[in-house]
Amino acid sequence: MTDVMIELQELTKVYPGTTSPAVDHISLQVPRGEILVLVGPSGCGKTTTMKMINRLIEPTSGEIILDGENVTHMDPNQLRRRIGYVIQQIGLFPHLTIADNIATVPKLLGWDKDRIRARIDELLDTVGLDPDTYRDRYPKELSGGQRQRVGVARAMSADPDVMLMDEPFGAIDPITRTRLQNEFLRVQRDIQKTIVFVTHDIDEAIKMGDRIAILNEGSRIAQFATPEEILTAPANDFVSDFVGAGASLKRLNLSRVRDIAIRTDAPTATADEPAGAIRERLLGSDWTAVLRLDADGRPQRWLRAPDLRREDIDLSRAGLPAVAMVEPQATLSDALNEMLVGSAGVAIIVDGRGRYQGVVDIDTIITSIKRMVDENADYYRLAKLGDIDGRETVGA
Amino acid sequence: MGFLDYLSEPSNRSVLYEQAIEHVALTAAAVAIAIVVGMVLGIVAHRNAVLRPPIVNTTATLLTVPSLALFALLIPVVGIGFKPALIALAMYALLPIVRNTVSGLGSVDPAVTESARGMGLNARQRLLRIELPNAWPVILTGIRVATQLTVGIAAIAALVGGPGLGREIFRGIRSIGSPFALDSLLGGTLGIIVVAILFDLLYTGIGRLTTSRGIR
Numbered sequence: 332m333t334d335v336m337i338e339l340q341e342l343t344k345v346y347p348g349t350t351s352p353a354v355d356h357i358s359l360q361v362p363r364g365e366i367l368v369l370v371g372p373s374g375c376g377k378t379t380t381m382k383m384i385n386r387l388i389e390p391t392s393g394e395i396i397l398d399g400e401n402v403t404h405m406d407p408n409q410l411r412r413r414i415g416y417v418i419q420q421i422g423l424f425p426h427l428t429i430a431d432n433i434a435t436v437p438k439l440l441g442w443d444k445d446r447i448r449a450r451i452d453e454l455l456d457t458v459g460l461d462p463d464t465y466r467d468r469y470p471k472e473l474s475g476g477q478r479q480r481v482g483v484a485r486a487m488s489a490d491p492d493v494m495l496m497d498e499p500f501g502a503i504d505p506i507t508r509t510r511l512q513n514e515f516l517r518v519q520r521d522i523q524k525t526i527v528f529v530t531h532d533i534d535e536a537i538k539m540g541d542r543i544a545i546l547n548e549g550s551r552i553a554q555f556a557t558p559e560e561i562l563t564a565p566a567n568d569f570v571s572d573f574v575g576a577g578a579s580l581k582r583l584n585l586s587r588v589r590d591i592a593i594r595t596d597a598p599t600a601t602a603d604e605p606a607g608a609i610r611e612r613l614l615g616s617d618w619t620a621v622l623r624l625d626a627d628g629r630p631q632r633w634l635r636a637p638d639l640r641r642e643d644i645d646l647s648r649a650g651l652p653a654v655a656m657v658e659p660q661a662t663l664s665d666a667l668n669e670m671l672v673g674s675a676g677v678a679i680i681v682d683g684r685g686r687y688q689g690v691v692d693i694d695t696i697i698t699s700i701k702r703m704v705d706e707n708a709d710y711y712r713l714a715k716l717g718d719i720d721g722r723e724t725v726g727a
Numbered sequence: 728m729g730f731l732d733y734l735s736e737p738s739n740r741s742v743l744y745e746q747a748i749e750h751v752a753l754t755a756a757a758v759a760i761a762i763v764v765g766m767v768l769g770i771v772a773h774r775n776a777v778l779r780p781p782i783v784n785t786t787a788t789l790l791t792v793p794s795l796a797l798f799a800l801l802i803p804v805v806g807i808g809f810k811p812a813l814i815a816l817a818m819y820a821l822l823p824i825v826r827n828t829v830s831g832l833g834s835v836d837p838a839v840t841e842s843a844r845g846m847g848l849n850a851r852q853r854l855l856r857i858e859l860p861n862a863w864p865v866i867l868t869g870i871r872v873a874t875q876l877t878v879g880i881a882a883i884a885a886l887v888g889g890p891g892l893g894r895e896i897f898r899g900i901r902s903i904g905s906p907f908a909l910d911s912l913l914g915g916t917l918g919i920i921v922v923a924i925l926f927d928l929l930y931t932g933i934g935r936l937t938t939s940r941g942i943r
């Protein structure tokens with residue numbers, strides 16, 4: 332066991348018939364269990380770099396070390412069975428059921444039937460699809476978002492240590508994309524895969540990456556750093572241009588809901604409580620509404636005092652629907668977005684199964700923004716001082 | 728009234744029945760050969776861009792040779808009877824199968840083949856588990872067309888001493904002017920139509936059974 336899971340040494344690709352390399356001597360290391368995002372403008376060589384890791388593209392020169400083992404010349408099919416692979420177009424096998432799609436690699440590896448069946452159900456569960464509903468469906472019977480979940484499940488089927496993901500959420504509408512990103516981060520917290528994730532969207536890079544490699548033409552690394560560093564200390568003009576305006580606002584993507592103060596003091600009511608008891612609880616709190624949960628503990632309605640005046644009212648329809656729900660790994664940007672879309676003053680925090688965890692209000696988020704702005708101001712003041720120091724050194 | 732009398736005559740019926748069986752056997756054998764050879768050629772053509780034009784063009788050219796000429800040309804090589812008929816028919820049946828195998832394999836979504844490659848399926852596994860099943864409806868259509876073609880052309884086989892319903896048709900042609908000529912012609916032709924319809928029904932059934940619900 333080494334701490335470096337993937338290592339690229341001077342990896343280079345010159346496509347036949349071209350003179351300038353698509354990937355020019357890239358060297359990098361990905362620590363075990365981390366997500367490395369390769370981000371950069373179109374055509375800079377992200378896909379080529381990634382596909383050399385599972386040798387879908389054979390490198391012209393350089394070495395690929397996986398978990399301490401040089402795999403540059405091993406049998407590519409054996410190698411690929413150890414590496415999960417997700418592409419933007421997903422490429423589910425249309426003639427196979429969802430279960431058989433997921434079972435492909437385990438079957439190649441000769442797993443027994445029971446183990447494969449158990450694994451399929453486990454994975455469908457993991458990516459948030461009910462096994463009984465989806466197992467026997469065909470890809471064409473799924474929505475785009477559901478297909479992408481199956482694509483991820485299929486890539487994880489044989490429990491590979493390494494996953495390669497090329498713009499996996501690129502072709503999905505923004506709302507579903509946010510949801511899939513959050514779910515994937517939640518899953519990743521448990522499975523701790525080593526992931527190389529390609530995107531051309533800097534916001535997605537900041538959100539998904541433990542580390543980010545910003546690539547320039549020829550896959551040359553313009554900066555290799557944590558998202559925080561990239562936002563606060565861009566290495567050069569190329570990086571700051573690529574990160575673009577609103578770097579401090581982008582930092583909302585760095586903080587997760589779970590990292591800020593979640594309020595758990597909001598009054599809640601269970602599905603079987605009568606209106607009177609709920610009303611009393613509400614009046615005894617300093618809140619203007621109580622959150623009614625359904626039998627499974629999922630937020631259902633916000634009820635205000637007038638909604639609770641009569642005993643015979645149907646509480647599952649009274650008040651306002653509970654909206655703006657986010658999971659703990661959602662970013663502050665997601666939470667803020669949900670609040671704005673739902674016109675709610677608070678976002679409700681729910682776990683992976685949709686059960687109530689707490690709320691976060693808009694004031695808390697604004698406090699966080701303010702703190703970031705202050706920190707940024709500090710940073711720029713310091714950077715300026717540093718710059719002056721630098722000039723003095725040069726002049727001396 | 729004459730044709731019904733012809734049909735109700737047991738000896739005529741048993742001749743037609745016997746020849747229909749021969750016709751089916753000849754067609755089935757020719758198509759079976761064409762499926763094996765045609766799919767292999769189609770797969771090679773799909774995999775190898777250099778060999779694709781010669782393969783597709785040669786099989787296309789074969790189809791343009793008049794059937795009578797092709798049957799006759801084969802006589803000096805393999806003699807008369809079942810064999811030249813079988814070989815000539817298999818050659819005709821080749822084109823639709825080759826062409827549809829190539830286009831069927833070519834129409835498989837590149838993302839599907841790429842993800843199969845990325846999962847570590849080798850070339851043979853990709854072909855058998857992914858590409859052929861997805862190309863199958865198109866290939867099967869080619870086989871169906873090849874079969875219809877063969878059922879029709881097989882009638883000519885009687886000219887080179889081959890089996891099948893062509894024999895009854897040519898008996899009619901030879902005896903033109905006699906009162907029974909038309910009956911034989913009609914009987915043989917009708918038999919061929921029935922054989923063609925039965926094959927088509929068979930293919931509809933095969934298509935249902937062998938095509939995944941996911942790509943229907």
Ligand SMILES: Nc1ncnc2c1ncn2[C@@H]1O[C@H](COP(=O)(O)OP(=O)(O)OP(=O)(O)O)[C@@H](O)[C@H]1O
Binds near residue numbers: 353375376380531
């Ligand atoms: N098969 C190929 N033959 C020749 N050149 C290629 C081939 N594939 C890619 N290239 C070139 O290599 C360069 C890098 O391509 P690559 O697909 O890795 O870019 P990318 O960063 O993934 O871009 P995008 O964000 O558009 O997906 C491009 O200039 C591209 O034109």
Ligand SMILES: [Mg+2]
Binds near residue numbers: 377378379
């Ligand atoms: Mg790309």
